[in-house]
Amino acid sequence: MSTIIYLSNQQIHIVDGKRGKTASVNKFYSYPAPQGTIINGIIMDQETFGAFLKEKWAENKLPIKDVSLVVNSSKFVGQNMKIPKMSDEKTLDNIRRGFSNIDRSEEKVYGFVRLDASTKKMQRLYAESVSPDFIKDYLAFFESIGIKLKGIYSGEGSLISLINGSIAKSNKTFLVMISDSMTLTTVLYVNKIFTYYNSVRCFHEPGTEDYASDLTRSASQIRQFMQANQIEAELETIFLAGVDDKDLSFYKTTMAEYGVQTKIDIFSDSKSIKGNEGAYTQKYIYAASGLFESGIGANYITRYQSKKEEKKTESSAKYFIILAATLVVMIFLFILFFLNARKKKNELEEIEDYNNSASVQMQVEEYDELTYRNSFLVGQYLSIASINENLDTYPWATSSVQKKIFKLAEGYATVTMTSCDADSGTTDMDVMASNVQTINEFITILKKQKMFHDVTYTGYNYSNEGQYHVNVSCTLEEAVGRGGEADED
Numbered sequence: 001m002s003t004i005i006y007l008s009n010q011q012i013h014i015v016d017g018k019r020g021k022t023a024s025v026n027k028f029y030s031y032p033a034p035q036g037t038i039i040n041g042i043i044m045d046q047e048t049f050g051a052f053l054k055e056k057w058a059e060n061k062l063p064i065k066d067v068s069l070v071v072n073s074s075k076f077v078g079q080n081m082k083i084p085k086m087s088d089e090k091t092l093d094n095i096r097r098g099f100s101n102i103d104r105s106e107e108k109v110y111g112f113v114r115l116d117a118s119t120k121k122m123q124r125l126y127a128e129s130v131s132p133d134f135i136k137d138y139l140a141f142f143e144s145i146g147i148k149l150k151g152i153y154s155g156e157g158s159l160i161s162l163i164n165g166s167i168a169k170s171n172k173t174f175l176v177m178i179s180d181s182m183t184l185t186t187v188l189y190v191n192k193i194f195t196y197y198n199s200v201r202c203f204h205e206p207g208t209e210d211y212a213s214d215l216t217r218s219a220s221q222i223r224q225f226m227q228a229n230q231i232e233a234e235l236e237t238i239f240l241a242g243v244d245d246k247d248l249s250f251y252k253t254t255m256a257e258y259g260v261q262t263k264i265d266i267f268s269d270s271k272s273i274k275g276n277e278g279a280y281t282q283k284y285i286y287a288a289s290g291l292f293e294s295g296i297g298a299n300y301i302t303r304y305q306s307k308k309e310e311k312k313t314e315s316s317a318k319y320f321i322i323l324a325a326t327l328v329v330m331i332f333l334f335i336l337f338f339l340n341a342r343k344k345k346n347e348l349e350e351i352e353d354y355n356n357s358a359s360v361q362m363q364v365e366e367y368d369e370l371t372y373r374n375s376f377l378v379g380q381y382l383s384i385a386s387i388n389e390n391l392d393t394y395p396w397a398t399s400s401v402q403k404k405i406f407k408l409a410e411g412y413a414t415v416t417m418t419s420c421d422a423d424s425g426t427t428d429m430d431v432m433a434s435n436v437q438t439i440n441e442f443i444t445i446l447k448k449q450k451m452f453h454d455v456t457y458t459g460y461n462y463s464n465e466g467q468y469h470v471n472v473s474c475t476l477e478e479a480v481g482r483g484g485e486a487d488e489d
Contacts (some may be wrong), residue, residue, distance in 0.1 A: 001016060001017065001018060001026070001063075001066065001104050001292060002016075002017065002019045002067075002068060002150075002290075003015070003017075003062055003063055003066060003067045003068070003327075004017075004019075004065050004067075004068050004069075004070060004288070004291060005017050005067065005068075005069055005070070005287070006015075006069075006070045006072070006155070006284075006287035006290065007033075007038055007041055007069070007071050007072070007312060008038070008041060008071075008072040008073075008155065008180070008183075008284045008286070008397075009031055009038065009039060009040065009041075009072075009182055009183075009208035010035075010038055010040075010181075010182075011030075011031050011032070011033065011038075011181060012030070012031045012032070012033050012053075012056075012178070013028065013029070013284050013286060013292070014028065014029040014030075014056075014062065014287060015027070015029075015284055015287040015288055015291065015424045016028070016062070017288075017291050018286055018291070019068075019290070019291040019292065019293060020291075020293050020294055020311075020385050021124055021165055021292070022045055022165065022271070022272045022273070022274065022292075022417055023162070023272065023273050023274070023288055023291035023292055024274045024275060024291070025273070025274070025275035025291070027283075027286055028273065028284045028287065028288075029056070029060055029061075030283065030284065031056060032051070033049060033355065034048050034049060034052050036053070037049040038078055040073050040074055040075070041072055041074075041075065041155075042073065042075070042134075043137075043138075043141060044465050046141055046144075047119060050141065050144060050145045053145060054145050054146070055168035057145075057147070064146055064147050064148060065148055065150070066150055067142075067147055067148065067149055067150060068149065068150050068151035068152070068153065068156055068290050068420075069138060069142070069151070069152045069153070069288065069290075070153050070154075070158050070287060070289065071152065071153075071154060071155060071292040072154075072155030072156070072286060073134075073154075073155070075129045075130055075131065075134050075154075076129070076130050076131070076154040076156060076157070077102065077128060077129050077379075078126055078127065078128040078129075078154070078157070078197070079098070079126075079127060079363055079375055079378060079379035079382070080115075080124065080125070080126055080127075080194070080195070080375075080378065081094075081095065081098055081112075081124070081125045081126075081127050081375050082123070082124050082125075082136065082438075083095075083098075083122070083123060083124055083125065083371070084121055084122055084123070085120075085121055085122065085123045088297055090197070091112065091123075091125070091297065092110050092112070092297070092314070093228045093301075094217050095110045095112055095125070095127040096110055097211035097368075097372060098127065098371075098372055098375045098376070099129050100370070100372070101129070101376045102129070102376065102379060106131065107131075107132060107383060107416070108129040108130065108131060108132070109129065109130055109131070109132045109135060109303045110125070110127065110128070110299050111128050111129075111130075111154070111157065111297055111299070111300050111305050112125045112126065112127040112128065112157075112297040112298065112299050112304060112376070113125065113126045113157045113164075113294050113297070115160075115193055115194050116192070116193055121197065126156075126157060126160055126194055126435065128154055128156070128157055130154070130300065130302055130378070131285075131403075135152055135300050135301065135304040137303065138152055139152075139301070139304075143202070143305075149301060150301070151290075151291070151299040151300075151302075152299065152300040152301050152304075153287075153294060153298055153299065153300065154298075154300070154425060155286055156197055156296075156381075157264065157294060157298050158286075158289035158290050158292065158294060159178075159185075159197075159285075159286065160187070160194050160197075161189060161289060161292040161293070161298065162273075162288065162289035162292045163176060163187060163189065163291075163294075163295040164194070165196070165216060165272050165292045166269035166271075166273060167239060167269050167272075168189055169192075169235065169272070169366065171189070171192070171237060172189075172190075172191055172192055172233070172236060173189065173190050173191060173233040173234060173235055173236050174188075174189050174235070174236055174237045174238070174239060175187070175188050175189075175219065175221070175222055175235060175237070175238045175239070175262075176189075176239045176241060176267060176287060177215060177218060177219070177238060177240050178238065178241040178242050178267075178286075179202070179240070179241065179242035179243050180202075180242060180286070181208055182201060182202065183200065183201060183202055183245050184199070184200055184201075184202040184214060184215070185199040185200050185220055186198050186199075186218050186219075186221075186448075187197070188222070188225070188226075189351055190226075190231055194381070195203075195231070196222070196225055198218075198221075198385075198386055198389065199304055199386075200218070200389055200393060201393060202214055206243055206244070206247065207243075207244065207247045207250070209254055212250070212251050212254035212258075213254075214392045215251060216254075216255050216258040216259070217261055219255070219260050219262070219403065220388065221237060221258075222235070222258075223235065223383070235262050237260070237262065237263045237264070238260070238262050238264045238265070238267055239265055239266070239267040239297055240264065240265070240266055240267060241266075241285050242283060242285060243266075245266055248264070248266055251264060252264045253294075259375060261326070267285070274286060278339045281404070284325050306386075322330075333336055348396055363376035375441070391489055393478050393479060393480055395425040395476035395478060395479060395480040395482070396422070396476075396480070396481030396482055397420040397422075397427045397476065398481040399421025400481070401427075401476070401480065402417055404451075404473075405417075405427075405429070405446075406420050407438075408442070408445050408446065408449070409431070409442055410486060412433065412435065412438045412439070412441055412445070413431045413432060413433035413438055413439050413442045414431070414432045415429050415430070415431055415432075416429060416430040416432070417429050418430055418471075419465035424475070425453075425478075425480075426471070426473055426474065426475050427472075427473075427474045427476065428473045428474075429472050429474070430466065430469060430470075430471060430472075431443075431457075431469070431470050431471075431472050432463075432467045432469050433467065433468055434466060435468070436460060436468050439460070439468060439470055443455060443457055443470075443472060446472070450477065451477055451480045452474045452476060452477065452478060453475045453476065453477045453478075454473065454474070454475040455472065455473070455474050455475075456472070456473050457470050457471060457472040457473070458470060458471045
């Protein structure tokens with residue numbers, strides 16, 4: 001049996017089960033982390049979080065061995081790659097070169113998940129890089145609380161392994177949308193191959209019309225991505241995960257009203273994901289993904305330890321350089337005499353001349369250069385697209401938004417903007433009028449505006465000039481000020 005612990009922003013999920021090409025879940029646990037102890041998958045307060053985790057481990061009598069960690073963090077940087085088939089070690093060398101333009105400033109540890117064998121000679125991979133200190137810190141932390149980690153996996157790579165081992169076997173072109181407490185993750189597969197991954201903040205409660213609108217928006221963005229990349233395959237099914245089954249009919253109806261005609265279904269695969277009655281729910285799909293065998297290339301503990309061995313080898317090499325040089329000379333002389341004795345020197349020279357010819361070498365170099373450049377550009381494009389999508393969700397108190405507020409106040413009160421907070425999306429203002437009733441009427445008008453998520457105000461103050469003052473705080477709806485629907489009120 002294996003124990004998987006999943007960490008993200010303030011979320012701790014633990015599953016106990018059997019790992020392999022299929023997953024079997026026996027038990028699961030879920031806890032909110034102590035406030036501020038985990039941000040972006042990074043432990044910020046090791047003492048508080050360590051004490052909390054030890055308490056939960058003892059409370060549930062969880063094992064301290066055969067434990068693997070799944071971390072959902074932007075510290076892992078990934079990209080799709082297509083390279084020749086080769087051993088794991090040579091594959092990692094190719095991945096390292098593919099990331100050379102991204103990771104040139106610092107040392108990295110690399111891992112990968114095999115997607116498919118596109119031809120007899122080529123293979124598709126989802127490759128990732130992460131700082132070795134990131135892995136080192138997690139190993140040290142869990143060792144300090146008495147837990148020995150067997151594996152460390154990225155949340156994105158593990159999720160791809162789960163989908164590869166489940167619904168990707170029986171579906172071709174589909175979209176998986178996974179609901180979490182703070183995020184909405186989308187994973188696109190085209191012709192059974194992982195193609196695109198994205199995760200955005202989600203501010204609305206599941207089961208609401210606003211949440212269905214978020215699902216529709218994400219589905220539309222995927223269609224735009226497919227069109228931009230000239231993907232001709234038709235999106236066949238949208239699978240929803242992490243949502244209640246009872247809300248499926250509502251999501252189907254609402255999304256259809258917004259123009260989504262694709263078939264919508266609940267993510268489920270009882271053949272690949274098994275469990276005792278009530279033991280597996282979609283709420284723990286991220287933790288359950290750690291039970292799917294991802295291959296040795298996806299375990300960052302193995303990759304980190306190999307990195308350390310490489311350093312030891314490099315450090316020891318200088319002590320054997322003289323011996324190695326002597327050995328090379330002896331072998332070279334032996335080969336020369338052996339070839340001369342077999343009287344095949346002419347044939348050998350002809351083959352070597354061909355392999356070392358300038359035209360062949362130039363073709364190889366050109367292929368490598370184009371492959372690496374293409375991988376880099378795809379990674380850059382996906383990173384920029386993800387940033388733009390996240391920026392578009394934040395409201396912006398533009399001058400046009402402020403003018404709209406001033407226009408609403410005409411005939412009721414005088415408004416003075418006092419502050420705007422881009423992080424929280426709030427706009428504060430001082431509202432002044434000679435009559436309290438007109439201020440109340442103005443606030444009522446504000447509350448009816450679709451561009452405001454919430455409108456609050458403090459008590460009234462009466463000034464020496466005979467005017468009533470009240471401080472009003474308006475929280476803008478998502479994407480207001482960036483051309484969203486709320487801007488058209």
